[in-house]
Amino acid sequence: MAELGTGTLELGELTDADAQRYCRRFAAQQPLLLAELITWVADTGGPLDELDATWASLVPLWRWYVSFAEQGFPGIPGSVRPLSWVPVATPGCAHDVEPGAVQRRSSYAAQAVAAYCYHVLQRLAPQARWVPIDLPGAPGVRVHGHQLPALEVGGLLPLSLHTLSGLCARLLDEDPLWAHVRQPQALVQHLQRVSAPFVPGLWERPLAPDAACLPAPGRRTPAWPYAPFEPTGGYFCAQRLGPRARQGLPRPPGAEQAPWPHDGELLRFPFVISTLTDRRRRALLEEGVDVFDAARDVARLPPIPSAGLHEGLIALGFTGPDSPRLDEQEQHYLFMGQEAGLEVYTECHGGRLRLVRTEPIGAQGCSLQSPTGRWLVHQLQLLAAELGAGLHLEDV
Template identity: 30%
Template sequence: MYVDLTREQAWDVVRHIEARAPYRLCLLAELMRDTDGPVDQMDASLESLVPMWEWFTTIAVAGYPGVPSDVPSTYEPLIVAHAAPGTADLQRRAALLSEGLMHYVELVVRRIDPESRWDLWLQKGRIRMAQHQEPVIRLANGTPIHATYLVTDMARVAVNDKGGTARDPRALRDELASHLPSSWRRRHQDPQPSVLVPYLAYAGRTPPAIVTSSPLAVLFDAPAPAPAEPFDDVGVELLLAVGPAAGLDDPRHFAPLSVDTVAAVLTALDVTHEDGRPVKARELLEDGTQLFAADGTAMVETIATGGALRALSVEPAGGGTAATWSRIEDGLRRLAESLGGHLASDSEGWPEP
């Protein structure tokens, strides 16, 4: 699904999710309060997910009673297009409450890692699954938390898992913890006041249009985009480096590259981080830094050792057009020549200096 969006449309989904958070958390708090749920225990600690999941699975197994079916969730366009006869209202209630739970998981993650943020999960290489461009919570260390998939998939399994482990009160806590660095799981968290109760203040407020209109509607309302111009013979990985062929086995044989010069050229070619941030020169000193052309034409990865940038690995990323690939390849070739090096393919043989 997300793979069918343009990059800008995918970011529209992120902005929609960020905007809807207080309204979904308000709905979650109201339902928990009205069903004598543990709303006062919801302090965004990792352990609070235990009473949360016990309460949530009870509501889910019962068919989501009390959850409105007239509030459109983000997945409303998909429900309208694909719901089996007689199931639409149930799917609407399930989607709406799952969104509330997802935002509570977001609060839990942010308490552990205040620098976490919403981002896109971009799959590398040519083969793209439906989750490509899925919104994820990105931890400060770069780890993606697939909160949307985690919550909806666990809720579905719990409803169908009679007597299984999916309804274990510890299931959600343990699943989220498995995605966190081990040292973070052991961080002590003192009890705090409920973070859900304050969101009850949003009851009765009219959400802005960005919340009430699903950004996924473009998948059904807009005409299918014309297929991109196919690549013309650009399936060969390239290497930019200065030095002898011995560097192919040991990059220390390659001469250090000027990170300031390389960063400036990559920026001019619109090659940036996954989230669109321009690359900084010092980031090129980290081995394995992955950068992407804005339209998905190419991926550039650093090869660094001994405190220096030694080479750039370049490969098609499965998007864009032949014209944009040529622009990037030509720009990198000029960079290589200006540094006294080469942009070449391993299979073609690495030229000696």
């Protein structure tokens, strides 16, 4: 197959039917990915005899995976694409820049690690299945940016492949803030952290070793494992949000008189809430430092009062979690009005809320330049000011 520029589709931009079809396709690939992972372990002299499909086996698996990543993912062709790839020219793909060979190998290998975790979890909870991730309190409105589904167990989501893929990607990050991901316990700790709020004690359930339930090594990774996913309903599809938008919050009183923000670009592009001043950020940008990009720099931002942010968002009509959390698992809030929608998600480091990112909802008839959108941005500016923060464009 000829080399093509590739992007990544987002489940949030698919119709419900296409998202479910994608999840079924993803589930069908798990045995093949698992077989390839076992082959990589065998070919590199890894701890094959310690992989017995138990919770404890995740420690030697991750110890091996760190070394595997440091070696450049031997056995994985540089042409591989993750299951979520689409040609860059496809309207609605998440990226328009061709990822490098190392990033492609990393994304592919992360899906194989997830296949092993899925295999262990299926032994713990046979009813587990792959589903798209919906925003809390907003069924049918999926989390922005998630290209991978999550595992559902009894209506709960103990494993998000999006966060697991991010953990694997951190091995390529030289930022000292992420040095802990190279520790043998990092995978176990990650799974405990992201699953505990949903299914407490899930990974601690007794599970007997069973190496025989794993495939034998021998499956080689194809140069082009997957054809691109072809949705029948198109990308950036408004069907998934149309009914919710029509039933969404009505125009708030006084929205027609809502002022335009001092920076009109806030109505067109993603912005953040941060305690950093515009003057200080300009000075840092001149030094080549983008504090909204590297986790190390975000972690140094002065904190934002998390309780005040949570209460303020809920008061404005956002749906979201019952209470704020301050670990590294981001929390999502959604404002869905009849003419404007906005997703908000938090970024915490060191047990403090450091940054709040936003993403406008691009449903048909929804725009932050509408009266509701202008009102919402103005209210967020007032809320940020109360918290000692401000609104800033994420990309400059």
